[in-house]
Amino acid sequence: MTDNNKTSGTDKDTSAPASPTGKETPSSSKQNGKPSATEKSAAKSTPADTPASDKNTATPPPQAKEKKRGNKLSIVAIVLVIALGGGLYYHGHQQSQQLTANISALTDEISSLKSALANSEKQSQEAVKKAVQDTQVLIEQQDTTIQSLQSALADVKGRRPNDWLLAEADYLVNQAARKLWLEQDVLTATTLMQNADQRIAELNDPSLTPIRQAMAKDIQQLKAVKRIDRDGIVLRLNSLQQEVDKLPLANAIMPEAEDVAPQQVSGNVDDWQQNLKASFSDFVGQFITYRKREGDVVPLLTPAQTFYLQENLKAKLDQAVTSVYRENGRLYAESLKTAKEWAERFYNQDADITKSFVATLTNLSQQTIEVSYPEALESQALISDMLADRLRRDLAPLQTGENNQ
Incomplete structure (x- = not known):
């Protein structure tokens, strides 16, 4: 832009015609403020030189035309450079915006993954912590139960050794019932009932008298059952x-003949x-x-x-x-x-x-094979209830101690 202005100014100075009187025009004197070289030459020259200077001024030289053409080409080149630079700048600006958006999306995704990983790690730690606590609670409960059973076993062995005889009598009565109703073996059932009665007799416990009475009745009924070979x-x-x-x-x-009585005379x-x-x-x-x-x-x-x-x-x-x-x-x-x-x-x-x-x-x-068996053994229910009541009474203090713990 600066080159164009300077060139145009030069052209104006060159192309301005000199006055025939050799004086400066008002426009030129106002612009420069000093006498130009043309005015000086005009003052020195003779009147015969004035027509030659007018001829040079009317037809510009070829160098001025080439210079003017080069100025136009430079202007076009500058415009193309500016347009190309603007296009490159716009394209680069769009690419930078797209890259910025992609980087922002990746940053958000990484942040969400980090938060999810942090939450998962936190949940895993909480689950592990809870499992450890539950395991500790179960271990403590099992330890308490084992201690209770050990104390109960020691208590039963120490305080009530005769309860084993009662449990054995209950087992014998149940076996007698199975032999009677499943195998119809009355003889074996009677023998088992007699052995159970002996176990209870060894206890020498007056509270078991009703059980012995029921067992005696059952044994009598079994002996009354008809034995079949x-x-x-x-x-x-x-x-x-x-x-x-x-x-x-x-x-x-042959069919039998009829008896015919002989006729008598x-x-x-x-x-x-x-x-x-x-x-x-x-x-x-x-x-x-x-x-x-x-x-x-x-x-x-x-x-x-x-x-x-x-x-x-x-x-x-x-x-x-x-x-x-x-x-x-x-x-x-x-x-x-x-x-x-x-x-x-x-x-x-x-x-x-x-x-x-x-x-x-x-x-x-003529042999009879059908036998009527007793429908139930009265002593079976009595001895089972007695044994369950004693065990429940013995284990009640232990259960109370566990609840207090």
Whole structure:
């Protein structure tokens, strides 16, 4: 900008025409305040030089034109430089703003992560601290419980040694109840009850007299239960099963003949016709016997039918064995009755083994296998309540001490 102003000023001074009189124009004298070089040359020169100076002033030289063109190019270059610098500045400004925003976002994210990490660490420390406190409390409680149990055990061993006999009697009574109702073993149940009564008798405690009275009543009821030799009945039934294959089959089973009473000759003369007929029948009966039978004749059995008969007879005896253990008297009687009917119908009744087989079935069918057991043992509840009451009374002081701690 400064170069342009200086150049333009120079051009103005150069291009200004000199007055023909050689005097300074008012404008030039006002601007400089001093006489210019042109005015001095005009004053010195002769009048003949004035036309030549006017000719130079009207047509500027080529150097001035080139100088003026260079000034325009410099102006354009300066404008382009300024525009390019402004664009670069604007682009750099936007990039700096974007980087500043990204840095701010990353800073906020790092701050949130730091706060979250701090909170998580704080929560973890609190959880660990709480777990340690809970563990300490549990350890203290367990120590207290162990000490209480140890003191209780020492107290029971030292002060009430006879309670072990009462607990043993309670165990024996419970075992007797199981033997009675689960296994129907009356003999073992009676023995266990007697042993329990002996344990209580060793305590020599008058407060246990009601229990001993109930136990005596229970023992008497058990002794009154009818004893059944189940093993003996089952063994006899098993022996009959083994004899089934040895029983002889009947060739043919004929119905029994009717008994005919012989006719007697009377002493009355009027009955001569009947007496004659009776005499003739008696005479003929010595040679020919006529008997009347009513019923169906059972034919001979095939080998397959014989096999099925034997297997069915064994199955009925096996069913009777099962009924003995289940104490099902109705099924037991029906099984033996069916077995006896088949033996009398299909086997030879004149054989000794058949007679013994049928007699054994008859004897077994008369046996009673059903037994009425006591519904409950009175001493069982009494001894259990007594034992629980004593234990509760012994542990009450210990529980009070724990609550006070």
